[in-house]
Amino acid sequence: MAIKTEPILLNLGPIHPSTHGVFRMRALVDGEVITDIEPVFGYLHRGIEKLAEQKSYRQFIPLTDRLDYVASMNNNLAYVTAVEKLAGIEVPERAEYIRVIMSEIQRIISHLLGIGSFFNDMGTFFTPFFYMFIQKEKLTDLLEMVSGQRLLFNYMRFGGVSHDLPDEFLPALNTFLKEMPAEIDKYERLLKENEIVLARSKKVGILSPDMAINSSASGPVLRASGIEWDIRKADPYSIYDRFDFDIPTGTVGDCYDRYRVRVEELRQSIRILEQAVAGIPKGKVLNPVPLRFRPPEGEVYSHIESNKGELGFHVISDGSDKPYRLHIRAPSLLNLTALRKMLTGWKIADAIIIFGSIDICVGEVDR
Amino acid sequence: MTVAITGEEVVGTLDKKLKGAVKSVESEGILIQAEKILDIALCVKNNKNLKLDYLVSITGTDYIDYLEVAYLFYSLDNNKRFTLKVRLENKSNPAMPSLTGIWIGAELQEREIYDLFGITFSGHPNMKRIFLWEGFRGHPLRKDFSNGN
Numbered sequence: 230m231a232i233k234t235e236p237i238l239l240n241l242g243p244i245h246p247s248t249h250g251v252f253r254m255r256a257l258v259d260g261e262v263i264t265d266i267e268p269v270f271g272y273l274h275r276g277i278e279k280l281a282e283q284k285s286y287r288q289f290i291p292l293t294d295r296l297d298y299v300a301s302m303n304n305n306l307a308y309v310t311a312v313e314k315l316a317g318i319e320v321p322e323r324a325e326y327i328r329v330i331m332s333e334i335q336r337i338i339s340h341l342l343g344i345g346s347f348f349n350d351m352g353t354f355f356t357p358f359f360y361m362f363i364q365k366e367k368l369t370d371l372l373e374m375v376s377g378q379r380l381l382f383n384y385m386r387f388g389g390v391s392h393d394l395p396d397e398f399l400p401a402l403n404t405f406l407k408e409m410p411a412e413i414d415k416y417e418r419l420l421k422e423n424e425i426v427l428a429r430s431k432k433v434g435i436l437s438p439d440m441a442i443n444s445s446a447s448g449p450v451l452r453a454s455g456i457e458w459d460i461r462k463a464d465p466y467s468i469y470d471r472f473d474f475d476i477p478t479g480t481v482g483d484c485y486d487r488y489r490v491r492v493e494e495l496r497q498s499i500r501i502l503e504q505a506v507a508g509i510p511k512g513k514v515l516n517p518v519p520l521r522f523r524p525p526e527g528e529v530y531s532h533i534e535s536n537k538g539e540l541g542f543h544v545i546s547d548g549s550d551k552p553y554r555l556h557i558r559a560p561s562l563l564n565l566t567a568l569r570k571m572l573t574g575w576k577i578a579d580a581i582i583i584f585g586s587i588d589i590c591v592g593e594v595d596r
Numbered sequence: 597m598t599v600a601i602t603g604e605e606v607v608g609t610l611d612k613k614l615k616g617a618v619k620s621v622e623s624e625g626i627l628i629q630a631e632k633i634l635d636i637a638l639c640v641k642n643n644k645n646l647k648l649d650y651l652v653s654i655t656g657t658d659y660i661d662y663l664e665v666a667y668l669f670y671s672l673d674n675n676k677r678f679t680l681k682v683r684l685e686n687k688s689n690p691a692m693p694s695l696t697g698i699w700i701g702a703e704l705q706e707r708e709i710y711d712l713f714g715i716t717f718s719g720h721p722n723m724k725r726i727f728l729w730e731g732f733r734g735h736p737l738r739k740d741f742s743n744g745n
Contacts, residue, residue, distance in 0.1 A: 445701025
């Protein structure tokens with residue numbers, strides 16, 4: 230006689246190290262196997278889109294920092310480019326270079342954290358994470374040099390950036406760029422062919438290309454499934470069309486591919502940074518815009534390739550000094566759409582890894 | 597560059613019956629009747645030339661007289677974009693069909709619009725609030741929503 234079993238509702242989170250923030254998964258489990266899952270979030274919902282309608286365009290810049298808080302520079306960039314497009318504001322050449330430098334530094338920080346915490350989820354508790362944190366700290370120091378902040382930078386302005394680079398910035402960045410490739414090689418030596426890593430992440434949590442497109446996935450998650458789509462190439466913003474870099478893609482779409490894509494993107498970001506540092510011109514960094522300015526009536530959707538995927542700002546202006554409506558297309562939220570499909574059928578221990586490989590930031594999911 | 601497909605180009609690919617559902621044609625999109633959105637979305641997705649197979653973003657807006665929902669699509673192969681818009685005049689009980697049957701990418705975004713604007717999407721597998729808790733009164737992104745200040 231077969232043993233009678235019944236599914237159990239298991240609650241993962243909202244406060245749990247593996248959920249990367251206040252995020253909850255209601256999982257229906259049959260033994261150890263997940264049969265259904267529902268993501269539950271909103272714990273960090275601050276009504277940022279409503280706040281935008283109550284603040285002037287300029288006042289909203291610091292709030293964008295608080296979306297994906299390891300992508301503050303990219304959030305700044307996405308928002309200011311959207312408003313610049315709406316209002317037709319020009320940006321000085323030097324500021325464009327500085328923006329690209331900041332954006333790529335931010336991408337390296339985010340990917341280092343993403344990879345590091347992915348290995349935490351896999352059980353290599355904090356050793357790889359702290360190797361990556363050593364480098365991440367150097368970059369945080371760099372961003373602190375230019376903005377005075379270590380997490381929420383509020384650095385970009387309409388028409389440029391708030392301050393020029395301090396004199397010691399570029400030499401320090403150059404030192405970092407010289408050291409970093411060897412550091413990445415070190416991570417690779419430790420982790421790339423590690424048997425446990427391979428066993429636990431290869432062929433786990435596969436997201437097929439069709440499903441990736443259908444579920445509006447973007448960023449490394451989409452590219453790991455083999456879709457070559459990067460907004461820096463597809464629809465170059467700022468001055469990305471001037472730089473030479475590749476779009477790394479995966480072939481299988483499993484957790485291992487998502488990790489590999491992020492590592493390769495570290496190298497590509499270093500390539501972009503090297504070119505940007507070599508080419509940065511002298512000049513002013515800000516075309517001043519009045520504190521309270523009124524963009525013409527109209528709407529604009531502007532997008533950038535943020536660390537986690539396509540970050541878009543849909544700004545609607547009614548001609549006043551506040552946005553009439555501001556919608557944020559958050560990559561972390563949309564990358565969660567396929568979560569149910571990716572987790573169903575896997576064991577709980579795998580679910581943690583699959584979820585970690587998506588690399589979300591709850592600040593952006595909940596807004 | 598992701599080039600915008602003009603409204604005329606897309607209307608040209610629709611058959612006669614669906615052309616009647618187009619309310620107005622804009623430079624980068626079309627405004628259509630809400631109840632025909634599934635047919636038109638399927639059309640632009642499956643059309644070999646358009647291939648708008650990637651649903652990027654859904655934005656709700658409260659224009660006081662009506663609610664507007666804007667769907668942005670990409671064609672990843674052709675590197676093009678296109679916007680479909682829908683207006684709902686019935687603000688007391690706005691409803692329209694859900695796109696989740698065609699793109700599961702619509703699932704969380706439609707729930708977000710339900711939560712913040714109160715638009716019900718029929719055919720959605722899990723139509724409930726996403727950020728706010730069940731029992732919350734009102735829909736915060738409506739212009740007449742008061743947060744007590």
